[in-house]
Each structure stands twice: as C-alpha cells, then as structure tokens.
Amino acid sequence: MSPKAAQLEKAPVLTVLEESVLRSKRLPLQADAPETSADTQAVMQKLQATAIERLQTIGMPTKKQEAWKYCPVHTLLSQSMVLPEKPGQLDAALLKEAGHLEPLGQTRLAFIDGYYSPRNSALPEQEGIIALDTRQAYAQYSDSLLPVWQQQANATTDAFHAMNVATHTNGAYVYVDPDEDKSAEAIHIACFSGHQTEQTATFQQHHIDMGGRSKATIIFQCLGLPLDEGLHRLMHQVLYIDVAEGAELDLILLHDDAIPNGWQMMCIQGNVAADAVLNLTTVSLGLGTARDHLRLNINGEGGMVRHHGLTIHQQQGQSYLHCQINHLVPNSQSHQLVKSILDDASKNDFDATIVVAKDAQKTDATQLNKNLLLSDKARAWTRPQLKIDADDVKCAHGATVGQLNPEEMFYLASRGMPLETARCLLTYGFAEDALSLVTHARLHKYLSTQIVAALGQTDSPIACAMECGTCKAPV
Amino acid sequence: MIKITNLHATVNDTPILKGLNLTINPGEIHAIMGPNGSGKSTLSKVVAGHPAYEVTEGTVEFQGQNILDMEPDERARLGMFMAFQYPVELPGVNNKGFLHMAINAKRKAQGQDEMPMEAFDAFLTEKLAFVDMDAEYMVRSVNEGFSGGEKKRNEILQMAVLDPTFAMLDETDSGLDIDALRIVADGVNKIMAPDKAMLVITHYQRLLDYIKPDVVHVLADGRIIKTGDKSLALKLEKEGYDWVLDEAGITTDATDDAKTLATV
C-alpha cells in the first residue's frame, strides 16, 4: 500500500454534519462563558479530544444499525450545520399562544439555542434545591459534573452523544437534597430554539441528581419553533439522571417541533438506586423528527422505573424510541407503556428492550406498545424485546397496531357528536392513560391541552370538556 | 313522528329487514317483541344510521323529513336517540366530559349557547337523581368496567341528558334488577311527553307493566307480523311466538322442533 493510500484509509471520513459541527472547535461550556480560566480550558480541551476520538471510533450511524434501522438519519448527516454563535430571537408570542409559556413551576431554567436565558428563568431562593445552569454549576460542583462527562466521552456508543460531549453549550443542573420533598412545585426546564437564519445544531447537557429519599417533579420542554422554509435544525440533549436510594422522581419530557426538518434527539441515562422510583413520561408531538435514546439502569433492590410514552404526529412527523431498561439486581420492577397516534404519513418506531441480568431474580417487568393509525399512509414499527438471563422473573410484553373502532365511532355519533369530534374524543381516550403517571395537576392540564391541540381540536368548549374530563372533576 | 315504509335492509349483503312498516305518532309508546335474531336491533340501528347496514328499499321519515341520507350524528342532533342493547365501552373517555360534549353538540346544532361547566354540573346532578345513579360513575370512563345493569342505567342517563323527541330503547330492561327496572322505567316515564314518542324493544312483558305501551308489535323475519295492544304482550308471554308465526305463515326449525316435542 502506498503511503498516500494508507493515509487515506486512516483519515476518518466525516459526514457533512460532523465536519461542519466540529469545524468550530468550540469547547464544551465555552459558548456561554467566553472568559474561561486556563485550567478549565485545559480540562475542556481534554474532554473534547476524548469525545472526538470516541466519535471517530464509533462512526456516525447508518441505517444498517438496528438502532437506526427506520430512522432517515442520512438526511440529517448530509446537512451542513453551525453551532449558533448567539441565541436567536425567541418568538414569545407564538409560545404564549401555544400555551407553552404557562408558569409550570416556580423554579425555571430556560435556554435558547443552548444559551442560558436569565430573562426567561426564575431561580427563587429555596431550601433543599440547587438549580443552576451547568456553567454556573460547573464552577461550584465540577467534581460531580466532570466525571460524568468523562465517563460519557469514554464509553458512549452513540455518535451524537459523543458529539454532544465534545461541543455542548449549557444546560440545566438540578440537585435535590436528601429527604426533601419538592414534588408539589414542579421544576421547569425549557429548551427553546430561537430564530436563526442558518442551519444550527445545538448540544446541551443536563443533570438531575436526586438525593436519598428526596422527591421532585420535573418537566422538561424541548420546543422547536418555526424557521425559514427548508432549513434543517438539530436540538440534541443529553440528560443524566441519578435517583438515589429511596428517592422518587416524576419526570416529564415534551418534544414538539414546528418544522418538518427539525430534529430533536435526546439521550437519557438514568440510574435508579434501591427503593427509588423513576416515573418517566415522554410526549412527542409536532411535525419534526424526535429520537429518544433511553438507557435506564436499576442498580438497587426495590428500584422501579415506570415509563409512559405518547406520540402524536401528523404530516411527516416521526418519533423513534430506542430504549433499554436494565434490571441489574434482584427484586426490581419496570413498567413501560408507549402509545402512538399517527395521522397522514407520520411514523413511529418502538424499539425497546428489557434486560434482566443473571442475578436479577424476581424481576417484575411489563412492556406494552400500542399504536393507533388514523391514515393508510401512517406507519408503526414495533419491536418489544426481552433479554432474560435470570430464571425466576415475571416479564410480559406485547404490541398492538390498530385503527379506530367503528362501533365506538357509531356510539358517539348516535349521541350527536360530529365525526371529527368523535374521532378526536376516541383518540384522546386512547391517549389518556399514557398520562396517568403525571399526577401533578398543573402539568397534567398543560399536557392535556397540548394533546388536545395536537389532535387538532382547538374548539374551546370541546377542548374544555375533554380537559374537565381528564381533570376528573367530580360532579 | 316516525314513519317507516317498506324498509328493506341488509348487512354484509344478507337481507335482515324485509319490508317493514311502522308508524308512531307523537305521544305514543310502541313496544316491539319478537324472537331472537328477528331483526329488532337491526331496525333500531338502521333508524339510527349505523353504517354497517345498507338500506336497499323503503323510507324512514322523522317529523316528515326523510332521514336515510343523514349521518347518524345529524339524526341524533335532530332529536333521535337509541339506547343500545349492548352499550359500547369507551376507555379513556370520561363520562362527564362525554355527556357535556354531547349536550353541547346538540345545543350548538339548535343554535343555542353551549352550556358552561358550572351549569352542566347542576343539570347533571338533577339527571343523575332521575335514574338514581351515583355521581361516582361520572369520573369513570364511559361504560368501562360497568356491570351490565350499570351500562343500561347509563344509557337512560344519556337519554335524560339529551332529552330526545324520539327514543328507541333496545332491551334496556335486560340485565336490570327489579329495583333498577322500576327506576329506569320511572325515568323513561318522566321523559315521555305528548310531543314525544318511544319505541321499546323487549322480550319481557314485565317492562310493559311499568312503561305502558299504546301499541305492541311482533317483529319476525324482518317484518312486523302482528300488531295489537298491551294484551298481545301478555298473550305472547303466556303462549310464546308459535301461534303468531303460524298465523303469518313463518316456520322455523326451532318452532318445528317445538311442535314435534309437543306431539310426543
């Protein structure tokens, strides 16, 4: 082999996306803090180098990989994107109109294009909670953040994740002190896209750390706003969750992208300790593409993960869930219920595995995926999987793909409901139990409103009747 | 009020109704009895507009208006109602929200203002008392996990809320305990008025002790084969259907068997 050929072979072939994103050489956390100390800079340089090396080892995803089988990621990889130089203008009027600016919690951390937005945030003095943007958090608690990033940089198997570690800007950091019950007031994390004239990629890292026996309710919005037609956009989040012994976290994630070329990706890494509970609700709406990569480990006996997912798409909207729940110890539970409602040419992919390790006896796990197709062109792929190495376990899984039941439609029609209303009511009914983990009334109302709107029912009395229904107000 | 003329209907190309005639005037309660599978539920579903049934001949007029080209929801908003023999469960659809939407759909169609939630609460409380139903059922999904009798009671509640001009009750008495039967019948009687009409499908004349019919019909083989007054129901209860079927020249395997048995 000639030296030149050898060199060609060694030089990694970068996709257009990688090339354009890595060209800036912007260091992690640098965007939001230009005057970084030399020490930090050195640390970040090392972190970035490790992550880029990792990225080159893994290579960008292809459709040949099981985890990306149906996802048209190649369209994204061929895009040239920049890391936004500054936050774009936030279209607050639009957000308000869509009901996204409801105050969902006293503590709020808002970001625009990956930049912390103090104007849209609120961090009241509060006993028992630390809520900061990660740049601030790094200044004070680098010991708890840096090892996590380094671990990710060394071990991730997801190329976007590696790219995130290498270039992430800013994010949310939440720590709840042991024994504090903060679940009554939600903590609100919002990631918005601002108005940009170029194609942008935003990478953010978020940490949620629940002290032993603490409780919290957190809502995480990821909202992509309209852009000039044809532009692509990537919003990539890594969310690291630690639920310590006996703690309980209710976490709600909402993806909503207004543009067909809007990509929202999220890597969630969760660790659930003994007797701890993670109640995770993921909701995916809008016209773009959402991809959640969940890896949840139950590391302690008595630990439990509940995951409810709900996807509602029209047009070309699509959602991909790639999920692994690992039962690593005896006597743990996981319960997963993921539903999709697909209209027009929208798509949903459920690719989820429950892994029960050899020692994880007495595991109790359920996994159910239900898809409602409202059009002939909609597609649902469903791949529920169990990998069980223990012999004394209770595991059940299943999947359904169906359409609206004509008898139910007739029943509603016979009560005078117009076709569209009946359709909406039944699809809402189908969706309803996917929200059952959301016990916080204000958040439940917010999500119901978003879902009713996503189902195309904005006619207020009808929406109101449905919401009153969901709020279960007694007579 | 309702005028059905020479109605023929098929399901999956199988003829079920074969030239049925029935006229019900305002203020009247008609009862329909008839053997299993004779087409009673089919009749009510065809009149309500179920899309699985195809009308191949005949007309159905409601208050002088041909309704066969109308969608089921339009018919309902005109003031027609059917209580289902087998009420459908609607998982995730909250009972109260559903009723609120149903009444507002009707009010909207009639050019009335929609009823706000507060007013509806009071209204619903009154209707619940009507059928002696606990408010607890309102926070549940429509019919989901309801017992057979509870579902029937819920049908009557829906009727009370929607206050139809013409209601068809398809075996609403089946599955009701004795007290529930009386309560439901009381409810029906309270809703009944001189400008309204009802069609009550039943297998048991007991119901007709509570809901007094003006006319009793026997439906068999897709047609009305006999019409009489309340005494017809009593006679059917005592003697069965053989004699009416014989009169109409209808023989079935079942009746043949019965005859054979009788002669042995």
Ligand SMILES: Nc1ncnc2c1ncn2[C@@H]1O[C@H](COP(=O)(O)OP(=O)(O)OP(=O)(O)O)[C@@H](O)[C@H]1O
């Ligand atoms: N969707 C359908 N497909 C095929 N056959 C049907 C369908 N619906 C009704 N039928 C048939 O039509 C006939 C009449 O049924 P229908 O339900 O009207 O009877 P019915 O008089 O109400 O009986 P019952 O007293 O048992 O309620 C039956 O033989 C039934 O099997």
Ligand SMILES: [Mg+2]
């Ligand atoms: Mg019947």
